[in-house]
Amino acid sequence: MAKDTIRNMEEFAAVSGISRPTVSKYFNDPESVRQSTRQRIEDALEKYDYRPNIYAINQNRKLTKNLGIVVPYLADPFFAELARNIEQRCVAAGFRPTLYSSYGDPDRENDILDSLRSLKPAGVLLAPLGRTSNQAVIEKFCNDVPTILFDSFIPDVGLGFVGSDNSQFGPLIVEYLCRTGEPPSFLEMKTPANPNANKRRHAYINAMEQSGHEPQVVQVDGEGWHFEEIGRSEGGKALAAGLFKSNTVLCSNDRLAIGFLTACYEQNVRVGRDSDCQIRVAGQDDHPFSRFTCPPLTTIAQDYDAISRCAVETLFKAIEGSENKHETRLFEGRLVMRDSA
């Protein structure tokens, strides 16, 4: 029994019969103390369940064990899945990750970086908003805090970038679509939030031209992050107006494609590769829900696992060794053939 409530490390050191600095050492690394000492501490730990005050720790340590994970829109399952993957790796490595989402708002992104700065994190994994980001703010942040960018590229900012090789997506899916049917038209938003969209458009155009087909890019209106709704309403308008020269539509991303599938349904346009279908639709990302659309969506899968693993590993290497060379790692997409195209 003895004292019921341990108030601080001093009292805990007393009841465990060890000096406070040694106890402190134990909490920073249990391996760093003698085995017998460790045992005594852990025995006491079971009896009194004391835990060091995290604020006092972080105030005095030069570097905290905190990590920041920032994504542009957490309600998008693509980012949620990526964040989940990254978060779990950070926890496994003994860090304390915190999840932030800008929810499409640049001001909020700035606020997040601002408050993140005062958390003195050991590192940050940042997927910027993209076009609407305040690049000066991000750049300044990256100068103060070890940061790895992912998903959305910004040149020469941060310790490195990890993402997909979007320029490879075009050839891959265009080749497949051309081989199995008509060369595709391309559907995208007029002012895409994410810079990957531009790379994908260029990749599409290049791939079409290299295989001797004329590219057709259909750009629709729409702001914000409600891609499905934009794909449905604006993509639907384009479909109704007969704007697509091809019976095959390659969408800039899966969410747009998911909305476009809905538009096709609403207009009684049968989607798929069977003979009784009028249109083929493909996306890019392999969004978690693309497996479950009707018909299931043919797409290019981003390598969630490799991206998150590489991003985390690169950050850890940078934290430990303080490597300074800006490294860019791109992973290839994989063609996922389903029934929509």
Add this chain to the structure above:
Amino acid sequence: MAKDTIRNMEEFAAVSGISRPTVSKYFNDPESVRQSTRQRIEDALEKYDYRPNIYAINQNRKLTKNLGIVVPYLADPFFAELARNIEQRCVAAGFRPTLYSSYGDPDRENDILDSLRSLKPAGVLLAPLGRTSNQAVIEKFCNDVPTILFDSFIPDVGLGFVGSDNSQFGPLIVEYLCRTGEPPSFLEMKTPANPNANKRRHAYINAMEQSGHEPQVVQVDGEGWHFEEIGRSEGGKALAAGLFKSNTVLCSNDRLAIGFLTACYEQNVRVGRDSDCQIRVAGQDDHPFSRFTCPPLTTIAQDYDAISRCAVETLFKAIEGSENKHETRLFEGRLVMRDSA
């Protein structure tokens, strides 16, 4: 110019010509100091961009401005949307919310509560895992930290509960389905993670019996949080085996329904209410993607907005006034008629 880097509040107080305690008072509430004083501080703030050390603040304050938001699975857009809504309200109220997800793992849920405890948060909004939660741990946590539960109910735990009145969902959708076609069968997982599933099953059975129809509950295998996949594979098996006595299937939740729609597609079973359709499918939740399934999913909409608003408001009231009466607030669902049923 003067000193470039302000190291602490003492130095900042010096350059702004104010005493440190008054500066401290300003940062805790800018309104609490004289207008002229405030102006001088804010002038200095523009020149030196000093920010109080958050760890030192939280170490000394009895209560922090931190809030915890815990959900069972953040990669589920339903929870992501709820979390987004809640998070933004907390930020608007001047708090620092932090998002946590158990990702379906009870051990992780315990860890989250554990680390949340040491953050000394002003309050926590917790949506427990449900059946797999360690109730003793949650109950103990709620005794230490002001906590509002949401989505998943646990009797007599926390300061209150906010969620949907699941027992009202049954009558609502059963009445609609019966009025417009055959009385529905009910599709659910055998061992649902969430207690709401049980309430929904009972509500379905009651509603069926009260309107003079015989209920049929089809329970399928499947563990974890990949509901769509369970709906597709296991729901698909049930469909192929002809287990559903009715041509109308009410699913326990939208994600299950989304997967079941895929199964229907795979088996060439046409879904909808037109004469050429063989089956009607309905869900419950109004999942963000249900608008975009093919056909769009008829469902019961949970009132995301009201739930998140009420949860946050209840917590704030509890934090300020320290009300102790355990309050349960349930919001009604709304029938959303789309093409699937």
Add this chain to the structure above:
DNA sequence: ACTAAAATTTTACGCGCGCAAAGTTTAAGG
């Protein structure tokens, strides 16, 4: 201009722990 109230300053202590330096004990090797 005089008084009371409000705001501010001064002074001083405490929070809980990291960390460095110097002295002491422990464990391993010959």
Add this chain to the structure above:
DNA sequence: CCTTAAACTTTGCGCGCGTAAAATTTTAGT
């Protein structure tokens, strides 16, 4: 048993800020 390095203890300072009490100034009010 002696040597030595490693592990540990002791001592003491510092981090940056909250906060309380008392002294002082400012403001508002008749």
